[in-house]
Amino acid sequence: MSFSVGEHLKLTLFGQSHAPAVGGIIDGLPAGELIDLNGAQSFLDRRSPGKSPLSTARKEFDISQILSGLTDGKTCGAPLAFVISNGDTRPGDYDKFRVQPRPSHADFPALLKYGDAHDMRGGGFFSARLTAPLCFAGAVAMQILARRGVTVGAHIAAIAGVDDDHFDLVNLTKEQAETPSQHDFPVINPTQGNAMKSAILTAKTDGDSVGGVIECAVLGLPTGIGSPIFDGLESAIAKLVLSIPAVKGIEFGAGFTIAGMRGSEANDVYSAPKGNKLRSKSNHNGGILGGLSTGMPIIFRAAFKPTPSIAKAQETWNITNGQIESLVVSGRHDPCVVPRAVPCVEAAAAIAVLDAMLCA
Amino acid sequence: MSFSVGEHLKLTLFGQSHAPAVGGIIDGLPAGELIDLNGAQSFLDRRSPGKSPLSTARKEFDISQILSGLTDGKTCGAPLAFVISNGDTRPGDYDKFRVQPRPSHADFPALLKYGDAHDMRGGGFFSARLTAPLCFAGAVAMQILARRGVTVGAHIAAIAGVDDDHFDLVNLTKEQAETPSQHDFPVINPTQGNAMKSAILTAKTDGDSVGGVIECAVLGLPTGIGSPIFDGLESAIAKLVLSIPAVKGIEFGAGFTIAGMRGSEANDVYSAPKGNKLRSKSNHNGGILGGLSTGMPIIFRAAFKPTPSIAKAQETWNITNGQIESLVVSGRHDPCVVPRAVPCVEAAAAIAVLDAMLCA
Amino acid sequence: MSFSVGEHLKLTLFGQSHAPAVGGIIDGLPAGELIDLNGAQSFLDRRSPGKSPLSTARKEFDISQILSGLTDGKTCGAPLAFVISNGDTRPGDYDKFRVQPRPSHADFPALLKYGDAHDMRGGGFFSARLTAPLCFAGAVAMQILARRGVTVGAHIAAIAGVDDDHFDLVNLTKEQAETPSQHDFPVINPTQGNAMKSAILTAKTDGDSVGGVIECAVLGLPTGIGSPIFDGLESAIAKLVLSIPAVKGIEFGAGFTIAGMRGSEANDVYSAPKGNKLRSKSNHNGGILGGLSTGMPIIFRAAFKPTPSIAKAQETWNITNGQIESLVVSGRHDPCVVPRAVPCVEAAAAIAVLDAMLCA
């Protein structure tokens, strides 16, 4: 079931970097929901490469085709099947990675698992290209969530050690959550954003790459959504976010910082309700207690490693002759995947949260 | 499916803090595996309370009863059903939390989700008591893993801001991984351990609590175990670890630190194989690439918040009269759950890893 | 996942004939449902042996213990874990079946699948004893269904070629559906019931056994419950019913008879609604179209083979010496499992239908 996720809302992905297409099937969508495909395309555009010198030159044709699931533009109970063609694939010399596995890529473990049959071209199904259908599904989920008063928004929290401002754990507004993603480079603080861009370009010039952190918020979720234990909101969101290539960690609310606090400091003491919703004075738990939504903003951060494909020569081990050799990974690669990954994180969160709402 | 987890190895838990018992069913265990119940009990003892002034005075009777699944001490293909009686439950005045929900507990969202039917006694099924059956299942998994050459070991990486030494990401040995858990207070560096204990006792004296970090390693896993995308090892481990109460974050390998590295620094360049196993010079990816095991040590860290139940008076909101009131949470509570949570983290990792091995 | 079933309502069973207990966990029950344990015990009593010369002399102690899931007699959101002790087990000489597998038992394929570790005592987990927890779960489901206006009732449709009257596919009333199960020998027509009893006793005297058919009805289900394709009501019910030992076939509505009809005869033409519910003049489809409930009675029949354990000597193949040998299966065996299987079929139907209602 490795390409399927979800309990009530079931998403199944398919694709390889150099196959004809990537795409997926979304089963369990409520019937009668209007889906704005232009809006979904705009969302997909946010993860598209080729828009600036900051990202890879590969041009994707992220035009999605709907094969079933929509009737007169609305969900009809049928699984929503969608296809995103893989344009502009270049054969390249990927076969050499069967002998010289790329450092910090899935090449070597994949060869052990799948044998010679593994598709090495562009990383096969380990390619970040698979996040395109994830984003499409996320765009669909976000449209349905919006109609239920739920907002999902993310921003770049850090790149190359340069930090953006943080979302306010307690008072984050819908507008604040949505604003960063309206910019090409989704940050809260444009000055910090410019410093990040400089760091990316410097790394690129050096034939190197940089990593970063994305912070994401879910606002407007009613209290009590989610499940205890294994299907808690943290588990559900983490499962999806950690399936995005390059993510190596996730933390909710105060995250790792909470480990150094005392209980009297960390506890989110309740304050008077605002409207009908209970409020707490702090939100170190990131809007989740016991796996359930508290009604406060859900806020989490995901750590992205620097792109493993770099222009610099690296050592690797030649499987066939047992020698340590120099490897140069040519091709088009992002010096930093973080800006393009922002909609991916939003999509992962939206899918997990909508599934939890539909299970309730 | 919130109380079930796993694909091939399916664990289903049950229980509430003040119900007659907690326990579970493990389906999908290979037949013919000898299970050492005394060993499993010893493992459970590591999470038992009441052993020292550092933890709650509640005495549990963690004696597990096997209802089915073992024939002549060996797994026989039947689901392994086990029961751990809830000894020493004290009724207490939990009903007041229906009106005055405890800060940073699941009380309030659970009341919204389950209504009056929610069992408030001892936190109901949100109680950390549910980690007892998780540990039993983990002990079973670890015995089977050991026979396949796989070791799981964890230690306290930090409490109250006091750091233990770290596991060596590259050269960690089986002995190093297993040694901490043989101590009552599982750390690598006993001096740091003493400082942690002092911090716990000070917090207790203050009527307060502290949090911490647990670091866990899985050694000996063959290369290529796991699945891509949604069932990647990181997703599978995170789902289980984040289901442990109080965990607010997880990171693999260099974790959040990798976000600040450059690719040329972060990349785990291959070195010559050691025996039959490929090695890398560094292991910032924590032994996982593309969701698959690389053959290097799998190492991750989980952040635990301080125990929310503290002796100090706290503000809360009275649901019925709408007033902000003072709440004192009496009862027996750990000033720090981290020492007892070490076997829980090992168990979560072992269950995820054995499931992945059996799916292969 | 072989011991788990269900989407929203998840039932996981455990047990072996000669293990300490059988039982299960029901996850996903709505919170706040009053469960009448005496009523559940009465339901279990219907499948209990030892009540008459018609069934095996083995005495079971079908007293169920609830380990979690009920608070003040009501479901509370926690998984409902229940245990039924295995009383009166007799060790017996089951080991000989490792060498001389019993005809029409699971002995031989189980030995191939599980090897020496297979528990041969009383059939291990292939024992019909596992239907005791199925019945308990069914009793719980039926109580919840009853509160939603849904009735499940079954009767013996045939034993040893003697037919009972049939349920009226169109006009079956709640009372008619429930009446047979109030008798020790659940038939509609007591004269036919007596003929069945005679046939059973004659077979018993001959050291032989007989089979039969059970017909089951579900009344009061709203229109549109169920799912298309793989989780259609027919698939869901069949999966559960065919998991009852000895069942070799299932048919819905007119069943195999419909294969010989013409469309103009088979089609269930709509008539005027009765109250708010649409009616059809016939119900050859057994209340299910496209996997969804139509609002008409759901009626199906399940075929049970004669008990394979008979007192007569039979030939079998000795695995170790390769000879055809005579085998006598001693022990306590029902000459006919059908009367005791009636509540099992009701339970299977109730679990499938409640799951479908909760998914809606």
Add this chain to the structure above:
Amino acid sequence: MSFSVGEHLKLTLFGQSHAPAVGGIIDGLPAGELIDLNGAQSFLDRRSPGKSPLSTARKEFDISQILSGLTDGKTCGAPLAFVISNGDTRPGDYDKFRVQPRPSHADFPALLKYGDAHDMRGGGFFSARLTAPLCFAGAVAMQILARRGVTVGAHIAAIAGVDDDHFDLVNLTKEQAETPSQHDFPVINPTQGNAMKSAILTAKTDGDSVGGVIECAVLGLPTGIGSPIFDGLESAIAKLVLSIPAVKGIEFGAGFTIAGMRGSEANDVYSAPKGNKLRSKSNHNGGILGGLSTGMPIIFRAAFKPTPSIAKAQETWNITNGQIESLVVSGRHDPCVVPRAVPCVEAAAAIAVLDAMLCA
């Protein structure tokens, strides 16, 4: 999860009769399997309409496109995503069925479940068109099974009360199982086949339809494949077969006939092994005991109702005005779906059996 099925081999379908396409995703296929797409197309052709006056005149373009999952013609570990375009759709006047639901179609319950959003065109996703992707998946499964020595073959056992010869439960050969499907009209006995064809044509002339029975065999499956209880082979096969539109019953081995036998007659007594495989003298259990394969032929029969869409005028209930009205269902409809359904039944069996083998 209604459009997904399987444990290790996960099939997810999509499509509607009048959407751009039908298709699916097969996840969990072993890597390195050569897939003969021409062979799969030939298999699909067997269910294609428009080949003879016996079936609907609608022309389908069953040319499948592979979007991912094959590299150099072999499975590579990626999900196999395939698309079958919906050619020759005719808009038609399906909207009238919202007011006048067709008897024995899913129209009415689907309107209750999905509301106005339900796609009524051609039956939406309740259309038998969804069996095209089922057949493609089955063709893939059968190619992989064949390489493991497993054969799946079916034939028309009866149409309109005319019976074909039966498969020999004990001695069925691979050739006998495969031969019927090589004919346009897949029967064992061509004389009976001609009588069936006459019955179909007569029904067509009368503006009516007929039903029938399909018998299917699985040969060569090793002993011990399958799982106990809920994932037994009977449950797994029945779940898939009953998801084929128009199927109202399934029976294994002697099926409903076994209910009238005595144990001494029904029991499948072991005879001497043939080669390495244990044999039984009879096979009333249809090759399955305790949910596991015995090594004898797996044989089952499925009952198909007559096509509900007939040219004759029928009564129905007008939802809006509450009147009983006359309904004429125009359009292209098979007078008998059974001949085209033979590969669908083979596909369902093959998918269930391959999943069970991969789980072992």
